[in-house]
Amino acid sequence: MTTRLWLSVSLAALMAVSAPAQDARSVLQAAAKAMGVENMRSIQYTGTGWQGMVGQNFAPDQDWPRVDLTSYTRTIDFDTMSSREEYVRAQGDNPPRGGGAGFPFLTPQKVVTFVSGNFAWTLNAQGQAVPQPTAAEMRQIEILTTPYGFLKGAMAPGANPTMVARREYGERVTIVSFVALGKYRINGTINVKSMVQRVQTWVPSPVVGDLYLENVYTNYRAVNGVQVPRFHQHQDFDDGGHQPNVSGGDHAFGLETISEVRLNVPNATAAVPDVVRTAKPEPVRVQTQKLGEGLYLLAGGSHNSVAVEFSDHVVVIEAPLNEERSLAAIGEVNRLMPNKPIRFVVNTHHHWDHLGGIRTYVHEGATVVTHEGNRPYYQEVLRARPWLLEPDRYSLYPPEEWSEGYIFETVREKYVLTDGVRTVELYNVQGLPHAGGMLIAYIPREKVVVQADLYNPAAAAPNANNRALQRNLERLKLDVATLVGIHGNPAPLSQFLQLVNKTN
Ligand SMILES: [Zn+2]
Ligand SMILES: [Zn+2]
Numbered sequence: 451m452t453t454r455l456w457l458s459v460s461l462a463a464l465m466a467v468s469a470p471a472q473d474a475r476s477v478l479q480a481a482a483k484a485m486g487v488e489n490m491r492s493i494q495y496t497g498t499g500w501q502g503m504v505g506q507n508f509a510p511d512q513d514w515p516r517v518d519l520t521s522y523t524r525t526i527d528f529d530t531m532s533s534r535e536e537y538v539r540a541q542g543d544n545p546p547r548g549g550g551a552g553f554p555f556l557t558p559q560k561v562v563t564f565v566s567g568n569f570a571w572t573l574n575a576q577g578q579a580v581p582q583p584t585a586a587e588m589r590q591i592e593i594l595t596t597p598y599g600f601l602k603g604a605m606a607p608g609a610n611p612t613m614v615a616r617r618e619y620g621e622r623v624t625i626v627s628f629v630a631l632g633k634y635r636i637n638g639t640i641n642v643k644s645m646v647q648r649v650q651t652w653v654p655s656p657v658v659g660d661l662y663l664e665n666v667y668t669n670y671r672a673v674n675g676v677q678v679p680r681f682h683q684h685q686d687f688d689d690g691g692h693q694p695n696v697s698g699g700d701h702a703f704g705l706e707t708i709s710e711v712r713l714n715v716p717n718a719t720a721a722v723p724d725v726v727r728t729a730k731p732e733p734v735r736v737q738t739q740k741l742g743e744g745l746y747l748l749a750g751g752s753h754n755s756v757a758v759e760f761s762d763h764v765v766v767i768e769a770p771l772n773e774e775r776s777l778a779a780i781g782e783v784n785r786l787m788p789n790k791p792i793r794f795v796v797n798t799h800h801h802w803d804h805l806g807g808i809r810t811y812v813h814e815g816a817t818v819v820t821h822e823g824n825r826p827y828y829q830e831v832l833r834a835r836p837w838l839l840e841p842d843r844y845s846l847y848p849p850e851e852w853s854e855g856y857i858f859e860t861v862r863e864k865y866v867l868t869d870g871v872r873t874v875e876l877y878n879v880q881g882l883p884h885a886g887g888m889l890i891a892y893i894p895r896e897k898v899v900v901q902a903d904l905y906n907p908a909a910a911a912p913n914a915n916n917r918a919l920q921r922n923l924e925r926l927k928l929d930v931a932t933l934v935g936i937h938g939n940p941a942p943l944s945q946f947l948q949l950v951n952k953t954n
Contacts (some may be wrong), residue, residue: 474613484644486676492718494525497708502701505802508547509886510827511695518542527718528602532566565589571726581729597646600638604628656772656806659837673711681705696826736782742896761869763793769807773842776810792816798902799885809844821887822860882918897931907941920950
């Protein structure tokens with residue numbers, strides 16, 4: 451009797467455990483009905499809002515710098531997992547601080563992005579398709595993190611959604627989860643009105659690893675039978691609740707007003723151009739240019755590094771992009787200067803495209819030289835926590851040094867690396883709009899200045915960053931012959947001065 455009772459209790463417990471899967475499905479069905487998604491095959495929405503330039507803040511404790519989206523239209527076909535996104539971004543009244551090399555925007559920029567299943571592409575200024583094979587997965591995740599795409603994805607055959615409930619802001623909510631594309635956990639929070647009020651996921655980043663991505667959907671209203679929210683997206687955390695604030699980047703995208711919504715639009719799926727269908731990811735190449743005896747420009751991609759040979763070690767200036775780029779550059783350094791370890795890696799500034807390869811150099815045994823203002827943030831970046839989505843060497847084989855704290859040399863105004871013969875001088879660039887704590891490297895023997903984002907030899911008109919560089923070269927009284935950029939080709943100082951001295 452006792453045994454049988456025990457058995458029935460365990461059965462009841464078992465059923466309670468397996469019940470949520472069923473509940474998740476009914477929660478999703480109720481939401482699909484309430485939000486007008488049941489008969490939706492495609493949707494097109496048009497509005498205006500803003501975009502935050504992720505990884506491009508003026509200082510690590512500040513938010514991503516914003517630009518206005520003066521027009522924005524997205525067309526999604528859920529059956530084919532395709533999306534066309536078209537927008538115009540402009541500087542507007544946003545403070546012109548931080549941002550990539552083209553920031554602030556002097557003229558509005560039009561951007562068009564596409565995904566269709568496993569193919570992704572964009573259009574260049576001439577309207578020609580440019581393949582973006584590595585973007586396809588992220589663009590599918592963008593579809594699945596819209597309120598409609600979340601419901602479609604969670605209800606798709608084989609999605610096996612799970613569910614938990616919690617109280618949020620005093621209201622009972624349900625969080626339904628599924629795993630997309632084999633590895634992305636996607637959580638949708640559904641409120642008592644059966645509206646999807648938040649969709650969370652994590653995406654891989656070479657800087658922070660599993661990057662938190664959150665869409666907050668509020669202010670729902672019915673348009674043409676569909677519930678349409680205000681779109682508000684975060685990427686990464688603002689830890690402003692802590693003092694000091696180490697990481698302030700947070701706001702990535704918003705649509706404040708939606709002026710038009712269309713359902714089941716004809717030709718919602720863009721045809722994949724042939725050039726996109728046959729494209730392969732470009733292999734990482736390092737093209738070396740000798741700038742002097744034991745001085746090399748490691749080019750061949752969108753971002754360069756500079757390698758400097760010392761008597762018993764090598765200094766590399768800049769570790770851009772990601773681990774793949776760093777491994778290729780380190781391989782080239784080892785080929786050019788065998789048996790000399792890379793003892794220092796100099797980082798010009800904290801923007802993510804200039805920071806993404808730094809973990810690889812630390813793993814290789816190098817000490818990071820950067821501005822002292824970056825140290826708290828870099829201590830977070832150079833942490834040996836698990837990176838589950840795209841593990842790098844640093845996360846898989848964690849070096850002990852990070853916890854010991856001896857992987858940094860920090861610079862305030864000036865720092866000199868020397869072995870008595872070869873010298874590299876590092877200087878802080880004062881009064882710069884692009885980034886706080888920006889370093890330039892001066893190499894006296896070849897009269898070279900290495901700079902990032904302060905001068906593009908292809909530029910037609912001078913900008914505030916060019917002028918800041920010129921003021922600093924004068925302030926420091928450096929005897930310069932050549933400016934070597936982390937972007938583009940080296941240029942003689944005379945060419946730079948010609949640009950800066952243009953009056954119009
Ligand atoms: Zn930058
Ligand atoms: Zn740059």
